Structures are given as structure tokens and as C-alpha cells.
Amino acid sequence: MITLTEENYIKAIYHLGKYGINNVSTNAIAKEMETKASSVTDMVKKLSEKGYVDYKKYQGVTLTEKGKEIAINIVRKHRLWEVFLVEKLNFSWDEVHEVAEQLEHIKSKKLISQLDAFLEFPTHDPHGDPIPDKMGHIKKIDKILLSEAKIGNDCICVGVQDSSSDFLKYLDKNDIALGTELKVCHREAFDNSITIKIKAKELIISNMIANNLFVKVS
Amino acid sequence: MITLTEENYIKAIYHLGKYGINNVSTNAIAKEMETKASSVTDMVKKLSEKGYVDYKKYQGVTLTEKGKEIAINIVRKHRLWEVFLVEKLNFSWDEVHEVAEQLEHIKSKKLISQLDAFLEFPTHDPHGDPIPDKMGHIKKIDKILLSEAKIGNDCICVGVQDSSSDFLKYLDKNDIALGTELKVCHREAFDNSITIKIKAKELIISNMIANNLFVKVS
DNA sequence: AATAATTTTTAGATAAGTCTAAAAATTATT
């Protein structure tokens, strides 16, 4: 049996290891889990004994196949529940994460496969993140950060990098949602802020905003 | 903050205390929670310190108003989730309890109020048990056990006493569901088995079955 | 009313997950 705490560690290691080729460090896990490095060392030993991670002292960890499978399943559940909350229960996209953090630990294969069907097999969650299928396959779409788009590009919003409530509310306030079409008009050399046009309206957004919004160039 | 374990103890005490006027005994809780009496004593002390139960050594416990409120809220969540599983995710009534045992601990007021609305404010769960409303009010309906019905009574099934999988599957097999109409035809003096008529078909059921099926005489 | 049976509580131990403080190893800087 896997505990809730173990699941959360495995998920954290998965998210931290997704990019870089390097092992995930103790401190990185500690930061992500909001706990102390010493606690992480203890847990990492346990996860290693249970075969969820490969671990060599002082060298950080990587998920084993078994560990990765568990992580992906948790991510799948998390994102399906987020879709449910938005599509069926009228949550807004900045309210779902906290609840999904709890729901992702519910153990029932039937529950998830039926939920998936009920939601008509969604491929992405409310933040544009892909939902792994039953087999754990994740479909990658070619998205870029808005900050990397070129002047003149016509784009469509497909996801967010940061999904903090503050950022999502900012987007709501400025009528930016997934599916919104926009054009990149101008980049200010000094601060890398960019001017975008949404429908008829022009809007200036900081580099930090552009760095957290994924778009597809059309 | 209230832990998952505390919630389960409070719920157990609620269910055990629902009938009798007496305090709930340590052993009764131990049996219900599948744990040892000594563990119960420890927990009961903690619940008492936190103000969820009234406890005097060797005298058992009763829920305080605060404790009852928590218990009823858990029951409300449990039963709403059961409705969701049956109505929306095509679970059968013998499959929902285990999953609802997990879902009942998810903490989010909005989740439950929205779920309630999404399900169109159901008043009873798939086993005929009443769902407390947002204020904790429980509507009692006047149901009797089928074993208490009189010969000649026309009845409608409104609930089950036991909701074990074995019992529910027996009912499924014999086309007895909530809402099913039946007539009590005959009671055998020797073993108290009774003959009932469902639509055109006659069926003999044991006293034990009749003792676990709630009906309303129409 | 005394004794026996049962229930409940206490005492002490264990496992999971966390913490602080100190030691050890690794990495960066001179």
C-alpha cells in the first residue's frame, strides 16, 4: 500500500524531474513539499526501498518506471477532477487546484474511468495541461510561451505556465482565456513588455505575464 | 483542524448513538471502527478535549452539538457522493459505499454545495437514506420494515437497513429496487417467511430479508 | 454481599512522518 504522503512525494519528484536531465535534488523536493531536507532524506530512502525511485546518497533521485506510472496516474486524476469541477460544478479555473489536490488521492479505478467517460474523454485540463490517458500516454502539443512569439504572429492561447490564483484572475480581468485569439503587435526593447491585440482591443502586458502564457501560432 | 481519523470516529459515534438513549460504549466504537478498545479510549479522550464528545470515564460518550454537526456534515457528503456515483457515473448501489467512504473526507464547502445543486438537491441516497440539507436538517419519512407490514398491504420499497453488497445483489437479482411496488400475500407462521407479489410474480422471502427492507404502505 | 465475568482504562511499545542541531559530503571560491 502506498500512503498519501508517498504519493505526494512521488508527484513532486515527477514534476521536478520533468524537464532537466539531472536527478532531482533533496533541497528541490524539500522546497516543493514545503518541508525540511532531513524529512526528504528519510522519505527518499523509503521510496527507494519500495522501488519507486533510484537513489544514491548525495546524488538525488529519479523515478523508476513503477514510480513514474504512479505519478502519471495521480496527474491524470488531478486533471480529470479539475475538468469536472470547471465543466460540471461551475468552478472557475483559479479555484480548482486546491480541491483537486485532495481528490487526486481517491483510490478507485472505476471512479476514474467512469469520470473520464462522463467528461467525454477530455485531453486537457482547465489550465491547458494534457491529461494522460488510461495507459499513461501524454499527448504533447507544440505550444510556445507568448514571450517567444514573433511580432506579427497570430496566436491562440492554449495554456498557462503558472496557475496561481493571482495570475489566472489577471487573465480573467483582461478577457484572456484558453481559446482566446490574439496578435503580437510590438515588443518594447527596454523591458520586453509586449503589446497584443485581442479582438479590437490593444493591451500591454509585461514580460512576466508573457512568460507564463502558452500560445500556439496559427 | 480535524483529522481524517477523528472524522471517522465521530461518524461512528453518530451512527451508534442514533437510536438508543444510552451513551455509546467504548467496545461498540471499537467494533465499529475495527480497532481495539484501548485505542478508542485514547481517541475518545482527544475528542473530548477538542469538544466533540462528552466523556466520563467508564461511562461511554455522546456527541456534543459541535460533534453532531460534524457528523451530519460527513453523512451529508457521503450520501451526496453516493447519489453522484449512481446517477452520473453509472455505479450500481452495491459499489458506491467504499468510494464514498473516501470522498466524504474531501474538504471544500463549494464542492459540496455545487455537487448538491448539480444533482438537483436529492433528498435520499441510493439506499433510501435521507440526505441532511445544508443546515443539517434531516427529513424523516415514515417507513417500516417489510417484516412489520400486514398481510394484504400494498407497499413501495423505500430503503434498505443493511446495505452490504450481498444483500443489494440479492435484491437486484429479484428485481427489487427502490420504488418497486409489492403486495404482502402470506406469512408463514413457522419461520416468518413471507410471500410477496411483485407485478404478476410471486416471491417467497425469508424473515431476514424482510427485516432489512424498508417499505411505505400505500 | 461476595465472587466472577466483562468492560474500560492505563502503561509502555511501535511505526509513520516530521523537526532541530550537528556531522559529513559535495561544490564553489580563493
Add this chain to the structure above:
DNA sequence: AATAATTTTTAGACTTATCTAAAAATTATT
């Protein structure tokens, strides 16, 4: 290459929830 800074691990302690075994209180039986 030596020293300094940082990261990671270890050692020991604490909390929650559990257990077994023994003691204490209650309840039932003679």
C-alpha cells in the same frame, strides 16, 4: 590545493494513531 559555502545526511526527539498486557472499575451471577 586549500578553504569556504552549500547541500545532504545522521542522530535524536516529538506527535499521531495504533497495539499488547496488565490493572482498575463496572456489571452480572451466585
